[in-house]
Amino acid sequence: MFPTALSLKIFTLGLQNTFVYRWNFLMRLCMSFIPLLGLVYFWGAVYEGRGGVSINGYSYGEMIFYFLLVNLTQALTMPLDDEWQIANEIRDGQLSQHLLKPFNYMGYRILLFVSNRMVYTLIALGPTTLIFLYFHRYLSTPHEPMTWLYTALALVLTATLQFLISYIIALFAFWILEVSTLVFIYFSLEYLFAGHLFPLDIMPRWMYAIIQWTPFPYQLFFPIAVFRERLSPHEMLTGFLIQCLWIGVLFLCARGLWRRGLHKYTAVGG
Amino acid sequence: MPAIQVEGLSKTYRTYKKKPGLKGAVIGLFKREYDITEAAREVSFTIEEGELVGFLGPNGAGKTTTLKMLSGLLHPTRGRAQVLGFTPWERKNEFKRQFALVMGQKNALWWDLPAAESLELTRVIYGVEETLFRRKLDELTTLLDVRDKLNIMVRELSLGERMKFELINALIYSPRILLLDEPTIGLDVTSQKKVREFLREYGRHERITTILTSHYMQDIQELCERVMIIDHGTLMYDGRLARILDQFSDHKIVGIDSSLPLDHPAFVRFGEVLSTGGQTLKLKVRRERIKEVCRELLSLDGVEDISIQEVPVEDIIREVFASKKPS
Numbered sequence: 001m002f003p004t005a006l007s008l009k010i011f012t013l014g015l016q017n018t019f020v021y022r023w024n025f026l027m028r029l030c031m032s033f034i035p036l037l038g039l040v041y042f043w044g045a046v047y048e049g050r051g052g053v054s055i056n057g058y059s060y061g062e063m064i065f066y067f068l069l070v071n072l073t074q075a076l077t078m079p080l081d082d083e084w085q086i087a088n089e090i091r092d093g094q095l096s097q098h099l100l101k102p103f104n105y106m107g108y109r110i111l112l113f114v115s116n117r118m119v120y121t122l123i124a125l126g127p128t129t130l131i132f133l134y135f136h137r138y139l140s141t142p143h144e145p146m147t148w149l150y151t152a153l154a155l156v157l158t159a160t161l162q163f164l165i166s167y168i169i170a171l172f173a174f175w176i177l178e179v180s181t182l183v184f185i186y187f188s189l190e191y192l193f194a195g196h197l198f199p200l201d202i203m204p205r206w207m208y209a210i211i212q213w214t215p216f217p218y219q220l221f222f223p224i225a226v227f228r229e230r231l232s233p234h235e236m237l238t239g240f241l242i243q244c245l246w247i248g249v250l251f252l253c254a255r256g257l258w259r260r261g262l263h264k265y266t267a268v269g270g
Numbered sequence: 271m272p273a274i275q276v277e278g279l280s281k282t283y284r285t286y287k288k289k290p291g292l293k294g295a296v297i298g299l300f301k302r303e304y305d306i307t308e309a310a311r312e313v314s315f316t317i318e319e320g321e322l323v324g325f326l327g328p329n330g331a332g333k334t335t336t337l338k339m340l341s342g343l344l345h346p347t348r349g350r351a352q353v354l355g356f357t358p359w360e361r362k363n364e365f366k367r368q369f370a371l372v373m374g375q376k377n378a379l380w381w382d383l384p385a386a387e388s389l390e391l392t393r394v395i396y397g398v399e400e401t402l403f404r405r406k407l408d409e410l411t412t413l414l415d416v417r418d419k420l421n422i423m424v425r426e427l428s429l430g431e432r433m434k435f436e437l438i439n440a441l442i443y444s445p446r447i448l449l450l451d452e453p454t455i456g457l458d459v460t461s462q463k464k465v466r467e468f469l470r471e472y473g474r475h476e477r478i479t480t481i482l483t484s485h486y487m488q489d490i491q492e493l494c495e496r497v498m499i500i501d502h503g504t505l506m507y508d509g510r511l512a513r514i515l516d517q518f519s520d521h522k523i524v525g526i527d528s529s530l531p532l533d534h535p536a537f538v539r540f541g542e543v544l545s546t547g548g549q550t551l552k553l554k555v556r557r558e559r560i561k562e563v564c565r566e567l568l569s570l571d572g573v574e575d576i577s578i579q580e581v582p583v584e585d586i587i588r589e590v591f592a593s594k595k596p597s
Binding site: 005006009010013016017020093094096097099100101102103263266267268 | 283338341342343344345359361363364366367370371373376377378380382383387390391394395396
């Protein structure tokens, strides 16, 4: 897509630029532990009420570990400001500057997204380690060495999916003034169906059977399930296929929207 | 082949007309009325390689619209344009490599990083060879007097310094076409002068085909031999600036200094009195009467000195618009 030198340059600029906002990142990160603690107490109460009986194969400790992994997965894969930045560039005409350059805007945004995640993860490393140490008795590593590889693959695909969704939402700025409503609607659904509140496999089977065809589980739950080895080889393969399918579909959507949006942008001027 | 060739370029916008108040907003949900704005009408011109052309017109006249069409940011409703043999709105990469658009009110540099970083990114995007880049950067930063500002965060630079870096950022990959939209807007007088001098020297030396729009007549007067004047989307004049000055300035301004108070009505017979200030007075006199009027003025009691000036270009342009207003 891009020559290596250019990719590297954009990437390092992204790193530097993001690093300017390291304190914002640190604050956000620390704040993200508050809901985590809330969930820990909430599930603690639930398990206590049940006399410590596990829920669909999740013991209390496994539940806590799940939420720690949710936090980690989010730090690694969730776009933070990307959709706002893209939407703003479209709305205030700054996009013109990029259209004049002989390069691909989406590729440019992907590189910035990746560098952004790198910085965030780096900043998250310290506090996350502390939290993990605190809950160390609930942690465990996969039995199968191959699981590490599958997890890494699932995480990369999750990040890709997450980026595409943010990018698509941002592209609506070509037509509507304020994309925040869209972000809000989408995030509400994601919050419920991606596994932010509970592991999706404690849902009734029929419900999960439906949800697994939506993109939501592949934004968060899937890589964690892979890491925790909760999926049969068949389920994992299906998961990877659906994840890739969504990436393909959303990529085509993004391209189509970009073309139509650009057509409108160049019709009325940015 | 000319560098820029434009034929019958037109752009119409449809803008939604909202009736006033809440009631208007509700009606607007069901029945919309649109206004058709013709931002450019049948604009045609040709610019040869290496020319520096001034593009004049009041706000909303169609200058920026035309520049945006030439840079491929805007699709025309009708008409053709060829820039270096490319159709701009196809936005081919080979085309993008050869031209630059600098907009005084838009920012192409990374806000939170030193300008050096943005320039380096530009170098990589446009594939400028490293030693050539160093040499050009050296030359440009010296000419514009910002060598020591390269490593300062862009957001901490003054407006003038930022504009200079915007120019450097646009010129560092040696474009053949340079479109400048109000490059001196909001700058202080010294920076304006510096930028102007730079554009004159550098543009001439490198023979970059340039179109310049500016609110500051001085920019145009000092830089451009040829001007295009546009109003209401229509090109009203395309030719030498000197000719339009001749054509429209059939008057000169005569200033009078006197040791005695000047009586205003007594001067009406010479021409239009533009201003009076007790012992000074300004007259607008027809060109062919200048000699005779000056002679008479000097013979008057108390008149110590007279000066003869051209009518300011602003006034002339205003007159062009007033005399040729399209219906």
